[in-house]
Amino acid sequence: MSLTTGLVAFTVVVATYFVAYNLSQFAMAGVAGRFLWRYRRRRNPRNLALVARLAAPPFVSIVVPAHNEALTIVDSIRALLALEYEAREIVVVNDGSKDDTLAILTQAFKLVEAPVAFVQPLKSAPLRGVYRSLVEPALIVIDKANGGSKSDAVNAGINAASGRLILVIDADTMLEPDALSRAAMPFLEHPDTVAVGGYVAIANGCRIEHGRVTDVAMPRSWLARFQIVEYMRNFLLFRVTCASGNGVTLISGAFGLFLRDALIDVGGYDGTAIGEDMDLTLRLQAYYRQRKRPIRIAHVPLPVCWTQAPEDWQSMRAQRCRWRRGLLQVLWRQRRMIGNPRYGIIGMGVLPYIAIFEGLGPLIELLGYIVTTVAFFLGLLDWQHWRVMLAASILFGAATTLVSVFLSDISTRKYLHPRDLALLVTSAILENAGYRQLNTWWGCVGTLQAMTGKTGWGPMKRKAF
Amino acid sequence: MNHVASTFESNALLLVGVALAFAVAMILAVVIERFAVAGHEAWLRRTTRHYTPLVRLALAGDPGARAALRRSPTWHRITIARMILIPLITDRDPARIADARELIDALPLMPFAAQLLRSPWWWRRAMALRALGAMQADGYTGPIVAALDDSNDDVRNTALDALADMHDPASLPAIVVRLHDASLHRARRGAALAAFGSACEPFLLDLAAVDTEHRLNYAMALGICGTTAARPILCEWSGDARAPVRAAAMAALSRIGVDRASVPFAIAALEDGDAAVRAMAAAALHGYADRDTAASLAGHLDDTWAVAVRAARSLQTMEAAGRAELEARATGAGLPALLARQMLWEAKASR
Numbered sequence: 001m002s003l004t005t006g007l008v009a010f011t012v013v014v015a016t017y018f019v020a021y022n023l024s025q026f027a028m029a030g031v032a033g034r035f036l037w038r039y040r041r042r043r044n045p046r047n048l049a050l051v052a053r054l055a056a057p058p059f060v061s062i063v064v065p066a067h068n069e070a071l072t073i074v075d076s077i078r079a080l081l082a083l084e085y086e087a088r089e090i091v092v093v094n095d096g097s098k099d100d101t102l103a104i105l106t107q108a109f110k111l112v113e114a115p116v117a118f119v120q121p122l123k124s125a126p127l128r129g130v131y132r133s134l135v136e137p138a139l140i141v142i143d144k145a146n147g148g149s150k151s152d153a154v155n156a157g158i159n160a161a162s163g164r165l166i167l168v169i170d171a172d173t174m175l176e177p178d179a180l181s182r183a184a185m186p187f188l189e190h191p192d193t194v195a196v197g198g199y200v201a202i203a204n205g206c207r208i209e210h211g212r213v214t215d216v217a218m219p220r221s222w223l224a225r226f227q228i229v230e231y232m233r234n235f236l237l238f239r240v241t242c243a244s245g246n247g248v249t250l251i252s253g254a255f256g257l258f259l260r261d262a263l264i265d266v267g268g269y270d271g272t273a274i275g276e277d278m279d280l281t282l283r284l285q286a287y288y289r290q291r292k293r294p295i296r297i298a299h300v301p302l303p304v305c306w307t308q309a310p311e312d313w314q315s316m317r318a319q320r321c322r323w324r325r326g327l328l329q330v331l332w333r334q335r336r337m338i339g340n341p342r343y344g345i346i347g348m349g350v351l352p353y354i355a356i357f358e359g360l361g362p363l364i365e366l367l368g369y370i371v372t373t374v375a376f377f378l379g380l381l382d383w384q385h386w387r388v389m390l391a392a393s394i395l396f397g398a399a400t401t402l403v404s405v406f407l408s409d410i411s412t413r414k415y416l417h418p419r420d421l422a423l424l425v426t427s428a429i430l431e432n433a434g435y436r437q438l439n440t441w442w443g444c445v446g447t448l449q450a451m452t453g454k455t456g457w458g459p460m461k462r463k464a465f
Numbered sequence: 466m467n468h469v470a471s472t473f474e475s476n477a478l479l480l481v482g483v484a485l486a487f488a489v490a491m492i493l494a495v496v497i498e499r500f501a502v503a504g505h506e507a508w509l510r511r512t513t514r515h516y517t518p519l520v521r522l523a524l525a526g527d528p529g530a531r532a533a534l535r536r537s538p539t540w541h542r543i544t545i546a547r548m549i550l551i552p553l554i555t556d557r558d559p560a561r562i563a564d565a566r567e568l569i570d571a572l573p574l575m576p577f578a579a580q581l582l583r584s585p586w587w588w589r590r591a592m593a594l595r596a597l598g599a600m601q602a603d604g605y606t607g608p609i610v611a612a613l614d615d616s617n618d619d620v621r622n623t624a625l626d627a628l629a630d631m632h633d634p635a636s637l638p639a640i641v642v643r644l645h646d647a648s649l650h651r652a653r654r655g656a657a658l659a660a661f662g663s664a665c666e667p668f669l670l671d672l673a674a675v676d677t678e679h680r681l682n683y684a685m686a687l688g689i690c691g692t693t694a695a696r697p698i699l700c701e702w703s704g705d706a707r708a709p710v711r712a713a714a715m716a717a718l719s720r721i722g723v724d725r726a727s728v729p730f731a732i733a734a735l736e737d738g739d740a741a742v743r744a745m746a747a748a749a750l751h752g753y754a755d756r757d758t759a760a761s762l763a764g765h766l767d768d769t770w771a772v773a774v775r776a777a778r779s780l781q782t783m784e785a786a787g788r789a790e791l792e793a794r795a796t797g798a799g800l801p802a803l804l805a806r807q808m809l810w811e812a813k814a815s816r
Binding site for chain 1: 477478480481484485487488491492494495498499502551554555588591595599619622623626629650651652653655656659660689770774777800803804806807810814815
């Protein structure tokens, strides 16, 4: 086979892959659009009032792992205490913070060391003390040695939690006031529900007062803008489509509401998992489906919480490489589920899709860029062909992202200012010319790190709200 | 191979065209949708601003305001109806509901709601049901009960909400009969029973007497709306062969509260082989300040965690008898002692 023949064959393979990916994205847009439309129809004031009318709404324990969160923790807790959901307790886990997290909490909420008994079915690093608040009876603070992972801290919180439902969030997550009512609804409606995730929106650029987003606006940083449209695409296309077919494989670590018993059954979070949120979701799916027990993991397609996106390249790179390592690790760990009909839609649909388009995606995309560029410089590919490939890639990427911007606009309408809308549309187009390729590169770096056994979170710069 | 390459190139150009068309269509869709929604919202704001004082006056009985609302264009009527009805979701004051119903009747919007009930679109049927329920529309109980058998599950569940809002005793048998209908959301079935409260109890007791198969559901329902009259049957069910029924009976007793006659059943259930039954029995004994009962409960502080924690919580509510048992077990190490100390600390902190 000559070099030219090989090149053409490779190009056809890449093009087929590319067409299949984009067709799947447009198919998802149709499914997601229908799901969102129906969700919007069902979301009326009477439905939202259901939780308030229950004689005994499900008790929710909000578990907040905090490691060096002195900057934001008090505002976060105050916002949680102000949630429009009465049946809740807040379990803060101070995970061996080296800053003043515990001292600040003690001062703000008049904490005292108190006897609190609980069994510990999940393993975690040793506890150093348990504190109760003299002013907020719903607040419990667990002080423990650092266990080296968020999972360890969350497991300690789950042990101490007394609710039937456990909400796991990050310390810097800002919840919408009615987030808990919305997330609790699937549990009230379907007895098979074991977990509920939600749309995590990006708070950069928004006005934040007392740990709550009060005014939504686009950030100044292009990096944050690109992440906003990227989150829209992920949460409103892929996850909504998965949810519509009961095939959710990822409940974001920033917001996940779980049945406590289900978490205990699967052994809680795994401290050795890099992508602990996806690892847990897939273990839940595997555990229930293996035992032929009904399972439903729901997804709230509206923003339930807000989180900070990294705005510097170093943090961004660390985050993306970590996500990549986490994805590959979890795919490897759950490889028996891929293509296995025993796991239903997860085994036969969602996981093969993730393996092909997310697992292999960055590698095929990078290889495509490299081969076409090399072939172009060797004179094996003409300039016209190269341009056509690049244009198709950018335009299809922009079109799918614009679909998610459209879905976001009709379902949530958060960015009200025309300038913000213009920036959203611009970001959706520009994201495909540089940012997406950079993500591909980081995906490949992450793959290399996974193969060489690199662990850890890498540097993450944090800001106060 | 050249043929493949040329085919690919011509198709690639087509792809670019399609992608460009999609991208442009999406930008247009976003812009048009935004303009359309902005226009609609502006209209809604204007309309709401215009009718708010009129609706307020009309609800207060002002004939001039009512006449003005009656003269409003038909395409404003749904907005006006929303302004009247949405506050009723949270404000269930009977006088306010009656005023709203009278005003809706006067507009007249009732025939419109009846027409929507027959709509082929499920969301319109659901909207009509919500409206009829919110204003407790007389004479519509039959159609709403009929909607419990609608082909769409959202409509069926909305019908149940509407019946809970209607609060018409005539619908009670239909609601109680559907206690076992798994196509209706469990929480909604519970909320409907809670809305009627103890009025459901006689129906539940009558049905439970002849329908032993669904005893679990009846026990759970009595846990929502049962009164002291249900204690004897719940005590009887504490001896049912099915553990979930025994646990639900004890859970219902814990909500109703135990008396001298039912305490022995709860104490006997504390020794049940099923942990869930023991846990619910421990919860059922809360507030019953009796030294022997407290001693029985204290013996379960080292039981399975679900039982121990409920026993401790019940002891916390038993005044001196419970406090004495907790104090006796608070010294020493281990989970039961820590649990006892926690209960004592909480009682002290709450004072």
